[in-house]
Each structure stands twice: as C-alpha cells, then as structure tokens.
Amino acid sequence: MSEPLRLGIAGLGTVGIGVVKIVQRHARLLARRAGRDISISAVCARSRDKDRGVRLGDYVWEDDPVALAKRDDVDVFVELMGGADGPAKAATEAAIASGKDVVTANKAMMAHHGQALAIAAEAQGHVIRFEAAVAGGIPVVKALCEGLAGNEISRVMGVLNGTCNYILTRMQAEGLSYGEVFKAADELGYLEADPNLDVGGIDAGHKLALLAAIAFGTQVAFEAMELEGIERITIEDIELAADMGFRIKLLCVAQMTGRGLEQRTSPCLVPASSPLGQLENATNMVVLEGDSVGQIVLRGAGAGQGPTASAVMGDIVDLARGFRVSTFGQPAASLAKPNPASSSVPAPYYLRMSLQDKPGALAKIATVLGDAGISIDRMRQYRHVDPTAPVLIVTHKTSGSALRDAVAAMAGTNVLAGEPVAIRIEAV
Numbered sequence: 001m002s003e004p005l006r007l008g009i010a011g012l013g014t015v016g017i018g019v020v021k022i023v024q025r026h027a028r029l030l031a032r033r034a035g036r037d038i039s040i041s042a043v044c045a046r047s048r049d050k051d052r053g054v055r056l057g058d059y060v061w062e063d064d065p066v067a068l069a070k071r072d073d074v075d076v077f078v079e080l081m082g083g084a085d086g087p088a089k090a091a092t093e094a095a096i097a098s099g100k101d102v103v104t105a106n107k108a109m110m111a112h113h114g115q116a117l118a119i120a121a122e123a124q125g126h127v128i129r130f131e132a133a134v135a136g137g138i139p140v141v142k143a144l145c146e147g148l149a150g151n152e153i154s155r156v157m158g159v160l161n162g163t164c165n166y167i168l169t170r171m172q173a174e175g176l177s178y179g180e181v182f183k184a185a186d187e188l189g190y191l192e193a194d195p196n197l198d199v200g201g202i203d204a205g206h207k208l209a210l211l212a213a214i215a216f217g218t219q220v221a222f223e224a225m226e227l228e229g230i231e232r233i234t235i236e237d238i239e240l241a242a243d244m245g246f247r248i249k250l251l252c253v254a255q256m257t258g259r260g261l262e263q264r265t266s267p268c269l270v271p272a273s274s275p276l277g278q279l280e281n282a283t284n285m286v287v288l289e290g291d292s293v294g295q296i297v298l299r300g301a302g303a304g305q306g307p308t309a310s311a312v313m314g315d316i317v318d319l320a321r322g323f324r325v326s327t328f329g330q331p332a333a334s335l336a337k338p339n340p341a342s343s344s345v346p347a348p349y350y351l352r353m354s355l356q357d358k359p360g361a362l363a364k365i366a367t368v369l370g371d372a373g374i375s376i377d378r379m380r381q382y383r384h385v386d387p388t389a390p391v392l393i394v395t396h397k398t399s400g401s402a403l404r405d406a407v408a409a410m411a412g413t414n415v416l417a418g419e420p421v422a423i424r425i426e427a428v
Ligand SMILES: NC(=O)c1ccc[n+]([C@@H]2O[C@H](COP(=O)([O-])OP(=O)(O)OC[C@H]3O[C@@H](n4cnc5c(N)ncnc54)[C@H](OP(=O)(O)O)[C@@H]3O)[C@@H](O)[C@H]2O)c1
Pocket: 010, 011, 012, 013, 014, 015, 016, 044, 045, 046, 047, 048, 050, 063, 064, 065, 080, 081, 082, 083, 087, 105, 106, 107, 108, 132, 133, 136, 302, 303, 304, 305, 308
C-alpha cells in the first residue's frame, strides 16, 4: 500500500468533528477504497480546552491555522473554520503556497475568492475541492464536474438553503407568520450567527454562484447575482399561492441565455406537485438540465454534521486516490468572464394586491396590465376585508422589466391599498 494521505484539519466545530469521527470510525473502509491509509497529523481550533467528544490526543495541536497549513507532515489542508476572509483565507493561501491540496466546506470564501485561490492552486499542480460547500451531503459538484461532463448544461436550479425552506414549509403547514417561525428556527439553532446570510438569500447565492461557474465554464460571479430573501413573504402569500396550486420556495436559478448568464436567488412560485414544490423542511434539492441527460433531480440533507462531513470525506478520498479534477471542472485560468444578464427569460407572475372598494377598480388594473403588454391567465377576487378586497392575478409569460413597469404604473390608478406583491412563477 502507498504512503498514508496525511490531513491537517483547521476547525473542530460541527463539520470538523464530523470529519474526525469518520476518519476514526471508518479507517479500514477508507483505506480499502482509497488504496492507502488516511490519517490526521494535526488539528487546530480556537479553544484547546473545549471537550469536543472525540479523541484528539493522537494529533499535534496547532493554535494557528496558518502554521497548520504549512506543516511538512500535512498533505491536504482541510479548512473547516468558515468566513469569507480572515484565518480561513490566510490559511488556505498558505497551504497553496506550501504546495498542498485543499478541501473546504466554505462557500463564502469560495464564492468571493474561489477564482483567485483556484488559479493559485492549479498553477502549482494542486486543486481546491469544495463539495461540502454546496448543498451539504448532496454530491452535486461531483455530478456536474464528472458525471455530467459530456453535457452542455442549460439550467441549474435548486433549493440550497435548508433554513429558508424550513421557515417556508412550517409557515405553510401550520399557518404561522414569518416572524413566529423565524423565532422558532433561531431557538433550534438553524440560523447563522448573521441570520441575513440565510433569510437574505446570501448563503444560497454563494452556492449558486459556485454551481454556475462549473455548469457554464464561467468565472465565479457572486457579485452579479440578483438576490432577494424571504423576509417579505407573508402567510397570506403562502396561502393564496397554495390556493392556486403553488408553493413558495427560495429558488436559486442559473441559466445561460442569449444575453448572458442569468443568476438569481429569490422567492419563486413552483407547482405544488413538482419535486421542488414537495420539498419539505431543511432538505435541499438541486435540479440539473443537460442536453443529453435531460433533467436530473438530486435531493438530500443540505447541512448537519454527518452529511457535510460525508461530502468533505468524498473529496479527501478522491485526493487519496490521486484523482484531481480541476477546482471548477476545467482549469480555473480557462473560465470565461461571464456577461451578466438580468431576469431576461420571460415567466408568468403571481400578483397580489388589495383593491379599494371603488367601482371599476379591477378594470383599471387590467388596463394597466394590458397597456404593458401583459395578459392575464387567471384571476381571483377574495371576500372583502373592509374596506379593501384581496385580488390575485396570475399573468401569462412576461419579462421582469415589463412587470416592474406595470406595478409602478398601478400606483397611479388610486385604487390600490398598499404595494402589490409580485412573485415570479418558475417552470420546473
Ligand atoms: N454546519 C453545517 O451544517 C455546514 C454545512 C455546510 C457547510 N458548512 C461550512 O463549514 C464550515 C464550518 O462550519 P461549522 O458549522 O463546522 O462551524 P463551527 O461549528 O462554528 O466551527 C468552526 C470551527 O472553527 C474554529 N475556528 C474559528 N476561527 C478560528 C481561528 N481563527 N483559528 C482556529 N480555529 C478557528 C472554531 O474553533 P472553536 O471550536 O475553538 O471555537 C470551530 O472549531 C463553514 O465554512 C460553514 O459554512 C457548514
């Protein structure tokens, strides 16, 4: 058997300890599969005294992740601290400069610096693997880089933030408000330290930007993403959408259009009967569409110790086998600069508004839509909630810009109480 593959693990929290547990529990299974032992040389975290519930005494302890990354007895630097910048980036750069491969679960770092880090690593004949950074235990990076390598990918879609899906499905199932379920999610420890990363769509956007780079052979372009979170979704929208046969999801969509790369993370309506519509709680789902394969759907745990560590180990076993696929499935230096396009693909829209109880109010709204070239597919008027009546309109396909213009023009009709809510309906 060849020499062992020696790991240096920085970060012994949820994911890091999960990786230590797998290395310890499955030592023989991993050695059989990789053709060599996989061992841990050194570890690092902030607090040395914390009881982490696993045996760590056999490993060298480093206080400084950069020192760990440079150690001669470390072949692969495993970055599991988190954070786009700071120690995670500094230690990853140090590992690359010392000629090591890197495995990370850090979507924020990869979304902001993945391009530069991958170029630096690949210039040295090494790679950064980041399966765990996208959709936790679902091997979607591998699916795109390897299994689907013979396809031209037309669209990547998914529910990539389990916390948002948990909030939306509990609102739906129990008729609770956004605020009530947000509080429950916080108490369960589901939210990031900065909750805006979850509910503002940023975490899901980081993941989509990484998938889009692999799928379309383009440089990671998180800053060009259209981002909208779930904070403004009300129980009223969830119930009315359900009444029309839809579910509201925080949907990530990337597609290459004639005008350029469209990347959006935003609340969308999807048919309740579709796989995405039926996705419940904190589960993730990725839908991939390729010219030869058609559509495939991957579903599984998007976070948690076991699933995330499983993805980290998949990358480590690949490296132990000597398998080094480029970080983004092709050399990072060959990734094209994307031309960002904003929601250019037309779609039907859900429009909810409160109409004042005035004669001809609905006709005025229909006229505004007609003037903008938007036709109505379905419409429902609900019982008056004095002095207004909720009205729901599902439009035929229209562009996002035509819809925005129409919504702006509705303000001039003087028949609305409050702002209309417009949500895109995605064909899935
Ligand atoms: N948790 C998940 O389900 C999940 C899923 C997918 C991806 N990820 C990603 O995986 C990474 C780790 O997440 P996690 O949930 O395991 O985080 P975590 O539980 O907060 O653990 C972070 C670890 O990093 C250590 N650390 C932080 N700053 C450090 C520093 N300056 N020097 C040395 N060690 C430092 C901490 O040390 P102490 O323990 O001493 O404080 C802790 O052990 C993140 O990038 C996250 O986005 C997590």
